[in-house]
Amino acid sequence: MTKKFHELTALDTVSIQLRRGEVLGLIGPNGSGKSTLINTISGVLQPTTGVVRVGDTVISGRPPHRIARAGVARTFQGARIFPALSVEQNIVVASMGVGASRRQAQRRADELIEYFDIETWRRAAADSLPYGHKRIVEVARGLAMNPQFLMLDEPGAGLDENESEELLRRLTALPQERDLGLLIVDHDMPLIMRLCHRIHVLNYGQSIAEGTPAEIRRDPAVLEAYLGRGAEYAYDA
Ligand SMILES: Nc1ncnc2c1ncn2[C@@H]1O[C@H](COP(=O)(O)OP(=O)(O)O)[C@@H](O)[C@H]1O
Ligand SMILES: [Mg+2]
Numbered sequence: 001m002t003k004k005f006h007e008l009t010a011l012d013t014v015s016i017q018l019r020r021g022e023v024l025g026l027i028g029p030n031g032s033g034k035s036t037l038i039n040t041i042s043g044v045l046q047p048t049t050g051v052v053r054v055g056d057t058v059i060s061g062r063p064p065h066r067i068a069r070a071g072v073a074r075t076f077q078g079a080r081i082f083p084a085l086s087v088e089q090n091i092v093v094a095s096m097g098v099g100a101s102r103r104q105a106q107r108r109a110d111e112l113i114e115y116f117d118i119e120t121w122r123r124a125a126a127d128s129l130p131y132g133h134k135r136i137v138e139v140a141r142g143l144a145m146n147p148q149f150l151m152l153d154e155p156g157a158g159l160d161e162n163e164s165e166e167l168l169r170r171l172t173a174l175p176q177e178r179d180l181g182l183l184i185v186d187h188d189m190p191l192i193m194r195l196c197h198r199i200h201v202l203n204y205g206q207s208i209a210e211g212t213p214a215e216i217r218r219d220p221a222v223l224e225a226y227l228g229r230g231a232e233y234a235y236d237a
Pocket of ligand 1: 008030
């Protein structure tokens with residue numbers, strides 16, 4: 001797809017494919033179009049040209065809630081949980097947002113709370129949780145929509161090393177265990193390199209590389225545009 005904002009081409013004929021059971025990383029410098037890609041896939045923005053398909057079904061052009069119902073869920077950059085609601089209520093609301101009944105949503109929330117082993121947070125106000133826990137609740141909310149595909153926009157942002165490690169641990173088994181395609185945007189290179197099966201790299205709205213973590217780590221164009229730019233993004237193998 002291509003996405004233009006007036007003169008700015010935020011995405012220039014970018015094509016990605018995500019399969020169930022796999023983790024695709026989407027990386028690149030700030031402003032390279034990563035969030036725009038998630039926004040166009042999830043229906044928050046319309047592509048200027050191009051389409052999004054789930055199997056043979058074109059889902060682009062539909063409003064975000066219908067795209068979520070079609071099995072494509074996302075989280076937002078910076079938590080968007082309801083601060084005053086409990087962890088449990090946050091998950092229930094997300095599930096009801098895609099059409100689940102209250103009972104179904106409650107069952108789903110119970111299952112996810114057990115899956116993520118967060119029973120002790122159940123009744124806590126979302127806002128009272130530490131940053132790293134909020135990110136895990138965000139992922140649980142995404143899963144509450146019962147998606148085939150889940151897109152996470154910078155879930156590791158602002159996490160310390162221990163929190164990042166915990167996030168990695170919780171995300172690693174997800175795609176296989178739940179037959180889920182995971183698209184993850186993050187600057188946390190240890191997280192990305194260990195979690196992803198494939199990585200797609202954007203720079204100024206253009207795809208500059210796609211490959212395995214081992215390939216991407218030593219790709220000259222990626223080193224030039226992104227990974228080689230300084231310690232903050234450097235990956236220490
Ligand atoms: N809604 C918008 N209106 C105008 N320009 C936008 C909008 N969203 C993003 N952009 C621009 O598109 C480019 C890509 O932004 P973004 O997708 O947020 O990058 P990233 O997530 O990779 O940091 C940037 O130049 C940004 O300023
Ligand atoms: Mg972004």
